Amino acid sequence: xxxxxxxxxxxxxxxxxxxxxxxxxxxxxxxxxxxxxxxxxxxxxxxxxxxxxxxxxxxxxxxxxxxxxxxxxxxxxxxxxxxxxxxxxxxxxxxxxxxxxxxxxxxxxxxxxxxxxxxxxxxxxxxxxxxxxxxxxxxxxxxxxxxxxxxxxxxxxxxxxxxxxxxxxxxxxxxxxxxxxxxxxxxxxxxxxxxxxxxxxxxxxxxxxxxxxxxxxxxxxxxxxxxxxxxxxxxxxxxxxxxxxxxxxxxxxxxxxxxxxxxxxxxxxxxxxxxxxxxxxxxxxxx
Amino acid sequence: xxxxxxxxxxxxxxxxxxxxxxxxxxxxxxxxxxxxxxxxxxxxxxxxxxxxxxxxxxxxxxxxxxxxxxxxxxxxxxxxxxxxxxxxxxxxxxxxxxxxxxxxxxxxxxxxxxxxxxxxxxxxxxxxxxxxxxxxxxxxxxxxxxxxxxxxxxxxxxxxxxxxxxxxxxxxxxxxxxxxxxxxxxxxxxxxxxxxxxxxxxxxxxxxxxxxxxxxxxxxxxxxxxxxxxxxxxxxxxxxxxxxxxxxxxxxxxxxxxxxxxxxxxxxxx
Numbered sequence: 001x002x003x004x005x006x007x008x009x010x011x012x013x014x015x016x017x018x019x020x021x022x023x024x025x026x027x028x029x030x031x032x033x034x035x036x037x038x039x040x041x042x043x044x045x046x047x048x049x050x051x052x053x054x055x056x057x058x059x060x061x062x063x064x065x066x067x068x069x070x071x072x073x074x075x076x077x078x079x080x081x082x083x084x085x086x087x088x089x090x091x092x093x094x095x096x097x098x099x100x101x102x103x104x105x106x107x108x109x110x111x112x113x114x115x116x117x118x119x120x121x122x123x124x125x126x127x128x129x130x131x132x133x134x135x136x137x138x139x140x141x142x143x144x145x146x147x148x149x150x151x152x153x154x155x156x157x158x159x160x161x162x163x164x165x166x167x168x169x170x171x172x173x174x175x176x177x178x179x180x181x182x183x184x185x186x187x188x189x190x191x192x193x194x195x196x197x198x199x200x201x202x203x204x205x206x207x208x209x210x211x212x213x214x215x216x217x218x219x220x221x222x223x224x225x226x227x228x229x230x231x232x233x234x235x236x237x238x239x240x241x242x243x244x245x246x247x248x249x250x251x252x253x254x255x256x257x258x259x260x261x262x263x264x265x266x267x268x269x270x271x272x273x274x275x276x277x278x279x280x281x282x283x284x285x286x287x
Numbered sequence: 288x289x290x291x292x293x294x295x296x297x298x299x300x301x302x303x304x305x306x307x308x309x310x311x312x313x314x315x316x317x318x319x320x321x322x323x324x325x326x327x328x329x330x331x332x333x334x335x336x337x338x339x340x341x342x343x344x345x346x347x348x349x350x351x352x353x354x355x356x357x358x359x360x361x362x363x364x365x366x367x368x369x370x371x372x373x374x375x376x377x378x379x380x381x382x383x384x385x386x387x388x389x390x391x392x393x394x395x396x397x398x399x400x401x402x403x404x405x406x407x408x409x410x411x412x413x414x415x416x417x418x419x420x421x422x423x424x425x426x427x428x429x430x431x432x433x434x435x436x437x438x439x440x441x442x443x444x445x446x447x448x449x450x451x452x453x454x455x456x457x458x459x460x461x462x463x464x465x466x467x468x469x470x471x472x473x474x475x476x477x478x479x480x481x482x483x484x485x486x487x488x489x490x491x492x493x494x495x496x497x498x499x500x501x502x503x504x505x506x507x508x509x510x511x512x513x514x515x516x517x518x519x520x521x522x523x524x525x526x527x528x529x530x531x532x533x534x535x536x537x538x539x540x541x542x543x544x545x546x547x548x549x550x551x552x553x554x555x556x557x
Contacts, residue, residue, distance in 0.1 A: 010393040015364040023370055034375065098501075120374055123503075127342050127366050 023124035024117070024145070036113055037148035047156040051079040051086035053111060055196035055228045055235040056093065056103030057221045058164045059204060060173040060189060063211035070214060070252035071164045071173025073101045074221040076196070076229060077244050078236030079108050088236065093247045095256045097122040100138055100165030101249045105194030107157040110149065114159055118142055135167040139176045139184055147182030162193045166251045173251060196228030196235035203227035206284040215267075218248055218259065222271050223281055238268040303398065303405045307429035310407025314352045316443035317411070318450075318473060319436075320457055321422055322466035325415045325496045325504065329470040332491040335509075340493045342505035344369040344381045346415050348495050352443035353408035353429075361390060361410065378502075383414030387425040387433055395431020405429060409442040415495035415504050419459065441473065449473045464516045467492065471517065487514045 014030040024035070032038040041048075055076050062069030075092040078085060086108075093103040094115045102118060104111035121141055126132055133141070142163055149159055163176040175187040190208045192200040203224040212220060222238075225246050229237030238245050245264040250257050275281060294302075315331040317339055328350050330339040339358075340350045343365050351358035365386055373381045390410055398405045410427040424436040439457040441450035453473040461469070471490065475482045492508045499506060508516065 009389075010396045011361075011364045011368060011389055015367045016360050016393075018360065018363070023367075023374075026367055027371070027374075031371070116374070120370055124366065124370050127370075128363055130336070130338065130341075 021125045021128040022141075023121050024141075026124075035148070036110060036117065037151070041152055041155055041157070044155065049081055050157065051081045051090075051108040052234070053079050053090060053092045053105050053108045053194065055192065055194040055200055055225060055232070056105055056162045057192045057197075057200045057204060057224045057228075058103065058162055058175045058187075058190065059208050059212075059217050059221055059224075060164075060175060061210065061212040061214060061217040062172065063209075063213045063216070064252075065213075068252065069172055070166065070217075070250055071175060072214070072217045072221050072248065072250050073103050073162065073164045074218075074225060074246050074248040075103045076225050076236045076246050077239070078234065080234045085236075088239065088242065089244050091247050093249050093258075094119070095249070095258070096138065096163065096165070097126070097132070098255045099132070099168065099251060100135065100163060101251055101256055102142070103162045103164075103193070104159060105162075105197070106159040107152075110152060110157055111159040111161070114145060114149065114161070118145060121145075132168075134169065135165045135174060138165065139163055139186075142176075143178065143182045143184045145182075146178050146180070150181060153180045160193050162191060164251060166253055166255070168253075171253065192224065192228075194235070196225075196232035199231040200224040200228040203281070207282065214250060214252070218250070218264075219267050219271065221248065222246060222264075222267050226271055226275065227281060238272060240269075240272065299401075300399075304430060307398070307405045307407050311353045311409050311429060311442075312444045314443050316441055316446055316449055316474060317350045317352050318439065318441045318453060318470045319350055319411050319413055319424055320439035320453065320461075320466055320470060321419060321424070321437075321459070322463050322494075323419070323460040324463065324498045325494055326413045326422055326424065327463065327466045327470065328411075328413075328491075328493045328495075329467065329474065330491040331474050331485060331489060333489050338491060340491055340507075342493075342503065343386065343412070344373065345378060345502050346495060346504050347381065347383050347386060348413055348493065348505050350411040350413070350442070351408055353406070357406045358408040358410065361393065361406075361408065364393070365390065365412075383412050383423045383425060387412045387427060390427050391431045391433045393431075394427060394429060398430045411436075411440065411442060413495060415497045417497065445477065448476055452476055463494065464519055467516050468519055487517055 027035055058071060058073045060071045073093050077089050079087040079090040090108060093101055096102045096119055102115055104115060122133060122138060142161060158180045161178055167174050175191045176184050177187050177191045177193060178184050190204040207220040207223055226237055228235040245268045248259040248264050317330040319328050328340040332339050337355060341362055343349045349362055349365060368389055369381045394406060397403050406429055409429055413424045416422050424440060426434040426436050426440055439453045441453060453469060456469055471485055475485050477483055492513055494506055495504045496506055497504060
């Protein structure tokens with residue numbers, strides 16, 4: 001009731017009550033029905049058919065000119081529903097704020113809403129407090145939000161994010177991965193989530209070095225996504241005929257930047273050209 | 288038992304208005320004016336942590352004078368209103384007009400309810416549009432009325448004198464530097480017709496800059512870029528350079544004034 005009348009008259013008391021700087025806390029007090037976790041799911045038999053997003057990879061690097069570093073987050077563009085391709089050009093990597101990005105695997109509809117809420121949570125805190133949350137703080141907030149989705153996850157509608165950002169205190173790129181219960185763990189070097197993550201992680205394991213330059217790190221994550229698409233039917237590779245390439249974002253001390261389609265296309269084409277020679281990609285020395 | 292004195296409604300309202308006006312007039316002023324690329328906010332405010340000018344939403348900012356706890360409360364209410372509305376509908380559905388209406392209702396209800404003390408605040412809500420014609424500036428006095436302003440506006444102590452000085456000299460499509468220098472020159476007038484000196488660290492300056500590539504157009508100007516703008520690039524080219532430097536100097540979440548290490552008074556923050 002109060003939630004529905006808020007834009008008709010004066011600000012309701014809840015808006016003027018001093019308290020939390022968290023938008024989530026405000027929403028759960030004032031309009032809990034608008035929270036994703038505020039909605040129950042009716043009992044259903046069998047899995048719910050809904051589009052699923054697939055593979056996200058991230059890798060840190062510190063071999064840029066004069067030792068500058070950062071973190072790269074990339075995702076393929078496919079959403080699948082059972083054996084069908086639900087969407088060819090879905091975007092699964094988003095800026096969370098100016099210094100972090102979040103990539104999502106799992107139920108696409110819930111995941112996009114979760115990201116929207118997470119972005120708002122960070123922005124709201126920033127505006128109310130006049131200060132930016134620490135990267136750890138951001139990671140913990142995301143953890144709480146994933147935990148809120150546990151009920152849905154138990155019914156097969158899980159959302160698993162990957163958070164990467166520039167830590168302005170430690171001055172390096174960092175990556176956090178999550179499990180379905182909201183448990184978070186910091187990943188060092190590289191990480192992957194989603195159906196193709198096993199293959200992507202295997203590829204990155206052979207390709208990733210901490211002293212990569214930004215450009216090399218971008219190529220490495222595209223190689224990893226290519227390998228994931230090669231082995232996992234739910235992950236989409238670069239689609240040259242439709243000009244659909246992975247979403248690649250880079251976060252450095254200058255902040256978040258999404259690579260333009262032309263930039264990604266160039267790297268992706270270089271990877272594809274290499275695969276014409278070596279279909280399994282670059283080879284690492286045995287010893 | 289005592290019988291309360293009869294006070295006529297006119298007298299009661301006049302008393303309340305007088306009370307609020309006096310509270311507002313004690314504070315230092317804030318001026319808001321349009322320039323070529325957006326809307327400029329300049330406040331006389333020696334504090335780097337307690338802001339008089341703040342971001343509300345992508346294209347909307349807020350300026351206030353009066354009692355800090357009261358306008359801070361309204362500011363947070365406004366941020367919550369805007370974020371909830373943008374979350375429920377879409378980011379483009381959050382408008383300064385809607386926000387100004389809500390503020391007006393809130394201030395009006397508090398002003399006329401006998402049980403509450405009237406807020407001693409005066410607010411400005413401004414939105415930057417795609418073109419200068421789409422810019423909107425609303426002034427909200429303590430009693431819940433709304434005034435749609437054009438060009439330039441001043442609130443706070445000595446607002447009449449500052450406002451009239453500024454509006455006589457304000458032109459459309461001023462550069463940022465020229466608008467800032469006019470704002471500061473206006474703020475230095477005191478009630479007796481004399482002038483004071485204002486330095487960069489006594490000023491709180493922010494813009495809603497429509498040319499900013501980010502979605503959030505609000506940006507604080509602090510430190511060296513501010514000093515350079517105040518000195519006044521005499522040539523247009525120098526000014527261009529200043530503005531480019533601002534954008535570089537305070538990129539990212541420096542919006543909130545926290546990430547800008549160049550600010551001379553940052554040691555006092557928090």
